[in-house]
Amino acid sequence: MHFYYLDEAGCTGCDFTNQEQPIFVLGGISVRDEGWNSTQEAMVAIIKSYFGGAIPGNFELHATQLLSPNGDGHFEGHERERRNKLAKDILGLLAGRSHDVHLYAIDKSKLNSISCGVEMPYNTKTPYYLAYDYLMTYINWFLKTKLGQSARGMLIIDAKDQYHAEIERITRIRRFEGPVSRRIKWIVEFSYPIDSKKNPMVQLSDLIVFCSKKFLEIDGGYRETYPENVKKFYAECYMLIHNRIRRKGLVDREGRDMGQMNSFLRDIQSKPVDRWKKKYNI
Numbered sequence: 001m002h003f004y005y006l007d008e009a010g011c012t013g014c015d016f017t018n019q020e021q022p023i024f025v026l027g028g029i030s031v032r033d034e035g036w037n038s039t040q041e042a043m044v045a046i047i048k049s050y051f052g053g054a055i056p057g058n059f060e061l062h063a064t065q066l067l068s069p070n071g072d073g074h075f076e077g078h079e080r081e082r083r084n085k086l087a088k089d090i091l092g093l094l095a096g097r098s099h100d101v102h103l104y105a106i107d108k109s110k111l112n113s114i115s116c117g118v119e120m121p122y123n124t125k126t127p128y129y130l131a132y133d134y135l136m137t138y139i140n141w142f143l144k145t146k147l148g149q150s151a152r153g154m155l156i157i158d159a160k161d162q163y164h165a166e167i168e169r170i171t172r173i174r175r176f177e178g179p180v181s182r183r184i185k186w187i188v189e190f191s192y193p194i195d196s197k198k199n200p201m202v203q204l205s206d207l208i209v210f211c212s213k214k215f216l217e218i219d220g221g222y223r224e225t226y227p228e229n230v231k232k233f234y235a236e237c238y239m240l241i242h243n244r245i246r247r248k249g250l251v252d253r254e255g256r257d258m259g260q261m262n263s264f265l266r267d268i269q270s271k272p273v274d275r276w277k278k279k280y281n282i
Contacts, residue, residue: 107216111268121169158206211241235280
């Protein structure tokens with residue numbers, strides 16, 4: 001069994017004009033069932049070392065607190081370079097523990113200006129539904145083609161309450177309706193975590209989507225006022241993430257009228273410019 005964690009960043013519903021949140025990202029880390037404990041232990045060890053050997057009580061890793069300008073929560077007042085190093089050390093677990101990353105990012109200004117043109121069983125102006133529907137396609141494809149016929153996946157979703165019912169409906173449609181050959185078959189279980197404090201992989205996924213959103217905002221020209229060292233930091237974080245995405249291009253969904261939908265998903269996608277690593281000297 002492979003666990004696929006989903007968290008989001010930049011969620012403003014159908015509000016596409018929020019200048020503080022121009023990019024939406026849904027994604028996270030995948031973990032093999034036999035590797036979960038080792039990755040959790042490695043992550044705890046990194047955090048424990050940061051805090052001098054003892055993690056504070058009621059601690060939960062929030063990317064917004066860790067990477068806020070002056071640090072918030074348990075990181076309030078901590079030197080920025082120390083916090084940056086902690087973020088990169090944790091993201092280093094992706095390669096160190098051979099974990100894959102799955103994510104889909106949407107540029108809201110593009111979504112605002114382009115219509116899907118295909119009737120879908122959900123509001124195609126809602127970034128969360130578009131990203132969730134696509135990631136089911138990607139994960140199902142990955143399980144089937146890269147992990148073998150016996151592999152199965154479980155989605156663990158840190159879903160917002162207002163999307164819960166619609167996500168369940170989209171899931172049901174993808175699994176049980178339409179031509180049998182087009183249904184989701186390799187994702188066999190779905191779960192909604194209640195307490196992220198007890199699930200470090202949700203916290204790691206939060207860091208992944210937060211850093212991805214920040215970098216894509218920078219690379220997309222939305223954060224020109226950021227200092228160069230901040231731009232470089234998020235580029236370095238994104239490199240650690242990007243290197244663990246096994247397929248960089250989108251997976252096409254098969255089926256009637258899906259060619260137009262696939263083109264739409266490409267048109268609204270937020271992705272790095274060509275030769276972005278050279279641009280940031282990494």
